Amino acid sequence: DVQLVESGGGSVQAGGSLRLSCAASGYTYSTYCTGWFRQAPGKEREGVAVICTGGGSTYYVDSVKGRFTISRDGVKNTVYLQMNSLKPEDTAMYYCSAAASCGLDMIRRSGSRGQGTQVTVS
Numbered sequence: 001d002v003q004l005v006e007s008g009g010g011s012v013q014a015g016g017s018l019r020l021s022c023a024a025s026g027y028t029y030s031t032y033c034t035g036w037f038r039q040a041p042g043k044e045r046e047g048v049a050v051i052c053t054g055g056g057s058t059y060y061v062d063s064v065k066g067r068f069t070i071s072r073d074g075v076k077n078t079v080y081l082q083m084n085s086l087k088p089e090d091t092a093m094y095y096c097s098a099a100a101s102c103g104l105d106m107i108r109r110s111g112s113r114g115q116g117t118q119v120t121v122s
Contacts, residue, residue, distance in 0.1 A: 009117030047104030
């Protein structure tokens, strides 16, 4: 079974940084893409970033381009989301997600996800 455990959320002032981690098990990066989506109260889920299988192409939602970076460590089976220049509108619960097809929408809709980690930017 796919298991995903997020960590690294917290509270930070605008302009600050956080790094989220997603410890993955039950699959390999050659078979599943891994990414992050977020959900703020009263808002729909939004795919934030995804890293694909094979060469590891990455995709981001426009609002985080240039500020967030997704990466993976195959040895540690961990995917990271480095978030810089955080804004109050980045405040949300962030979830790690895995999907067989690569894309922000697939990550957003996937049923394979962790419990989430809260990010609050003030």
